[in-house]
Structures are given as structure tokens and as C-alpha cells.
Amino acid sequence: MAIPAYYVTVGIVTGIYIILALSLNIITGFAGQPNLGHAAFFGIGAYTLAILTTQFGMSFWLALLAAAVASGAVGSILGLISLRVREDFLAITTIGINFVVVSIFLYHPFFGQAFGIGGIPAPSLFGVAFGRTGFLALVAAAVLLVVWVSRRIEGSWFGLALESLREDEAAAEAAGIDTRRFKVIAFTLGTALAGLAGGIYASFMTFISPGDFTFPLSITILCMAVVGGLGTIRGPVAGAVILSLAPEIFRFVMDYRLLVYGGLLVLMMRVQPTGLLGRDSVLVRRWQRLIAHRRRPLSAS
Amino acid sequence: MPLLETRGLCKQFGGLQAVKDVNLRVEAGEIVGIIGPNGAGKSTLFNTICGVYRPSSGEIWFAGRPIHGLRPNRIARLGIGRTFQASRPFQQLSLEANVLSAYGARFHGGWRAMWGRAFTPQHRERARALLELVGLAEHAQTEARHLSLGLQRRLEIARALALEPRLLMLDEPAAGISHEEGQQLMALIRKLRDKGTTVLLIEHNMQMVMNLCDRIEVLNYGVQIAAGTPGDIARHPDVIEAYLGKEVAGA
Numbered sequence A: 001m002a003i004p005a006y007y008v009t010v011g012i013v014t015g016i017y018i019i020l021a022l023s024l025n026i027i028t029g030f031a032g033q034p035n036l037g038h039a040a041f042f043g044i045g046a047y048t049l050a051i052l053t054t055q056f057g058m059s060f061w062l063a064l065l066a067a068a069v070a071s072g073a074v075g076s077i078l079g080l081i082s083l084r085v086r087e088d089f090l091a092i093t094t095i096g097i098n099f100v101v102v103s104i105f106l107y108h109p110f111f112g113q114a115f116g117i118g119g120i121p122a123p124s125l126f127g128v129a130f131g132r133t134g135f136l137a138l139v140a141a142a143v144l145l146v147v148w149v150s151r152r153i154e155g156s157w158f159g160l161a162l163e164s165l166r167e168d169e170a171a172a173e174a175a176g177i178d179t180r181r182f183k184v185i186a187f188t189l190g191t192a193l194a195g196l197a198g199g200i201y202a203s204f205m206t207f208i209s210p211g212d213f214t215f216p217l218s219i220t221i222l223c224m225a226v227v228g229g230l231g232t233i234r235g236p237v238a239g240a241v242i243l244s245l246a247p248e249i250f251r252f253v254m255d256y257r258l259l260v261y262g263g264l265l266v267l268m269m270r271v272q273p274t275g276l277l278g279r280d281s282v283l284v285r286r287w288q289r290l291i292a293h294r295r296r297p298l299s300a301s
Numbered sequence B: 001m002p003l004l005e006t007r008g009l010c011k012q013f014g015g016l017q018a019v020k021d022v023n024l025r026v027e028a029g030e031i032v033g034i035i036g037p038n039g040a041g042k043s044t045l046f047n048t049i050c051g052v053y054r055p056s057s058g059e060i061w062f063a064g065r066p067i068h069g070l071r072p073n074r075i076a077r078l079g080i081g082r083t084f085q086a087s088r089p090f091q092q093l094s095l096e097a098n099v100l101s102a103y104g105a106r107f108h109g110g111w112r113a114m115w116g117r118a119f120t121p122q123h124r125e126r127a128r129a130l131l132e133l134v135g136l137a138e139h140a141q142t143e144a145r146h147l148s149l150g151l152q153r154r155l156e157i158a159r160a161l162a163l164e165p166r167l168l169m170l171d172e173p174a175a176g177i178s179h180e181e182g183q184q185l186m187a188l189i190r191k192l193r194d195k196g197t198t199v200l201l202i203e204h205n206m207q208m209v210m211n212l213c214d215r216i217e218v219l220n221y222g223v224q225i226a227a228g229t230p231g232d233i234a235r236h237p238d239v240i241e242a243y244l245g246k247e248v249a250g251a
């Protein structure tokens, strides 16, 4: 195919960010639980796949599944912790988890320490190894999967239970909702999908190191979801696209990433807490008004 | 066998005995009122029955089984619907979603069922019927935060009713609502009772309690000081004293 390699790479990276933003959205958007350490789960997925494929000769596909399971398993532990601590402490706990996970990658020989892990194989299907375009297709499929999961959640009893517990835990309990169970499920599902993204990322990069999964990435992911609009599906997707393309266009952003994203988070909370495309946001209301204006003459005739 | 029974129920907050050795019996089909001065422990009694607080000691039996120690969601799904003194609807959800959340928890909460679609025409019809009952059907798509306090209280009742509870516990449902709304509320409570729902009611509005309740329990400093029919309670010297103070009672 004739798409230049650069665009394919940008497409893959953007797709991975979309998965990360949408998976965080299940935890933070739907269920309203703070998670400032999502990159850790991305990392657990990446390292799981890297180790299983390079050291145990496992096939990519099986290792990818294991990446999601390993990440989701650690995520469920975080979910259990979330039942014991207050919301503000939970935020700090998630930051802590990010640092702990990165330190383990960095200091334990099994994880290759600062050198990371290299030589991670590309997936192959019917004996043909994936090239760049193959990866783009794989990422696109994974994005579709995560969008599908999010949509399934959105209109389901499960999604309604998450939204209820986000709104008011005590009231949700009084309404018969097992808030503990649903919180743990949300953490497990969201982190498992981040692990899936990590597996794909590791294979695409062929080389990973602890620095790929640090706290600033967690903030970046959160920023994408918040800027776009937590609790919706279009919001995190748009946020991920905007914020992953921005550094491509404005190179300088990269150098001040944490500063820019941190500032952006604060700004969004001040002026547009529901996100650019969230419920009730200025843009969405404008759009709805526009649609309404267009429809009127039609319905009048 | 009473529908709800507490045996020697106590709840302590640090050094404060908020509920002290309360023995409550509520028979199926009754409307029972709980009255008492501010801080008497009425809401604490409610919260202990509903599992928000663990009893310091004592037992709670509902429909022939012990429920002390169970989590609130479990107790709710066993058939106790409740409202809060400071009403707590899900502010950013539509009225329909508010009601369906409880309905789903009760009837579609299983591992497989929870992935089912919530807003099907059939389920929305159920939500509409519940909202209709409390006079909110026309606002089904409105977000709860746009409702007045009085309407939020009604929404909470609809949400509790979505559990199809055998026992409905209302914590000061008439507080802060108009006289007319109060009359509607009384009609609603009677209607629910006639359909077979048992009602336990905390209320400061004496006119309402006296008119509505079959029996009244009086709490003061966490202790049951009197129980009986509205007529008994109105004449009970301890009650008059608790409410009006010693001098008036002695005069």
C-alpha cells in the first residue's frame, strides 16, 4: 500500500492512545474512580507480552491474551484496594502503583532493568509476519473492539450501575447496586484493555524500556480523556486524536509535555469540566442547535 | 411473624449511644411512624436497619431471616426500599435512569444479565409507570438535578419502589415540601399500603403521622419511650414531655 510509513506510524500510535483513553474512561469516566497510574497497566501488558514471546517462545496471539489477563489481574487488586480507601487516597495510591511498577521493571534483572527488553517479535497470521500496515490493521481492530466494549457498557445495566455509583455510592447501595463488585469489574476491565494496548505496543516497537510507562504517560492519558469528555465514548476518542497529533505538529510540546498537559487539565476543569465533547459541553450544545435548525424546515414541510 | 423486627438493637458512635436497645416490630401491611425530637436517633435507626451502619449489638430480622451484617445493596434487594433524609437522587442521570438503576439491580444484576440493554421500550415503560405513580412521568428525560427538592423526594420514592420492596422506609419525606404536596404524599403512601407495601416512616409533621400511621414508636436519646396508636401517643405524658419540655408537661 502507498500510505507513507510516517503516517502509518502516527496512525498506530494514535490508535494505541485511543485504546488507552477509552479503557481509562471505563474506570474514571463511567465508574468515576480516580486512576492516575494507567500507564502502569499499559506497561504490565507490554512486559508480559515481551517476556512471554522472547523468553518462553509463546505465540504473539496467546501472549497478547496473557498481557490483557496479567494487567487485568493487577487491576483487580487495585479495584480491591479502591474499596478500602477514600477517593483522594485512591488517587495517590494509583500514582504509587505507577512508580512501583516502573521501579520493578527498572531494578529487577528479570525485566531487563534500564536496558529494557528487545527483539520482541511481530505477530504473524498464516505464516506471514505483520508489517507496518498489518500493525495498523491490528490496532484498528483493537480500537474497534474497545469502542464496541464501551458501547456495550454504555446502554447496559452494568453501565447504569457504574454511573449510579459514580453519582452517589450510598444511594447506589440503597438502590440495590453492589458498588464493590461493580468497582472491581470496572477496574479489571479497564486495566485489561490497557494491557492489550501494551502488548500491541511492545510488539510494534520491538523494544521496550521502563521509561515508556512512567507517570507522565498516565497524565497524558488522563488528559486525553478529560479534554475530550469523560463518561462519553466520542470524548476520549477525540481527546486521544487531538493530543497525539498535537506533538506531531507542535514539536515543542514534547519537551514540556507534563507542563502542557498539567496546565490543560487545570484549564479544562476550570472552563469546561465535561470536556470538549462531553455531555452539556459548549461544542455539543452548539452542534445540537445547528442540527435542530436544519431539521426544522424539513419537519415543517 | 413480623415483617421487620429488631432485637436489642444498639448503635454507638464513639461515646455516643445513638440507638439504645431498640425492639421494633413491624407487621406486614402496617404503616408505622417513628417520631422523636431532633437527634433522637431516628435516622441512625434507619441506617442501621438498612446496613449503612453495623449494629454495635442486637439483631435485625426481615421476613424471617437475619439481615444484620449484610451490605446495604443486599438488604435493598431482599426487599427494603428506602429514602434519605437529605434526598440523594443520581443528580446527573435522567429520572428514567434513576429509576431503572434500582430496577436493574433488583432484576438484572446477575453476571450475564447485567450486559443486557437497560433502555429497551419494555423497561422504559416500567420506569414510566413508576414515575407516573409519583407524578413525574412527564419529566422522565430530565436530569434529576433540575428538579425541585419536593420532586427529588418523589423521585427517590420511585427509585425505592423500583426494587418492588415489601418494606418502604421513608426518612422525613414531607420535610421542605408544600402542604399540597404533603397531601399527595399521604395519598401515595396509602395507595402503596393498599397494594401490599409495608411502610416505616420517620416524620416531624404530626398531622401527617397522626393521620397516616397505624402505630407510632417514639424515640428520645436513642431509647424507645413510648409506642402505640396515634391516639395513645398524643396523650402519653412522656411523649408530651419529650416534645414540649418538662415545665409544659408538668403544668
Ligand SMILES: Nc1ncnc2c1ncn2[C@@H]1O[C@H](COP(=O)(O)OP(=O)(O)OP(=O)(O)O)[C@@H](O)[C@H]1O
Residues within 6 Å of the ligand: B013, B016, B018, B036, B037, B038, B039, B040, B041, B042, B043, B044, B045, B085
Ligand atoms: N455518623 C455519625 N457519627 C457520629 N455521630 C452521629 C452520626 N450520625 C448521627 N450521629 C449522632 O447520633 C445522634 C442521632 O442522630 P440522628 O441523625 O439519628 O437523629 P434523628 O433522630 O434522625 O434527628 P433529626 O430529626 O434531626 O433528623 C445525634 O446526636 C447525632 O449527632
Ligand SMILES: [Mg+2]
Residues within 6 Å of the ligand: B042, B043, B044, B085
Ligand atoms: Mg434524621
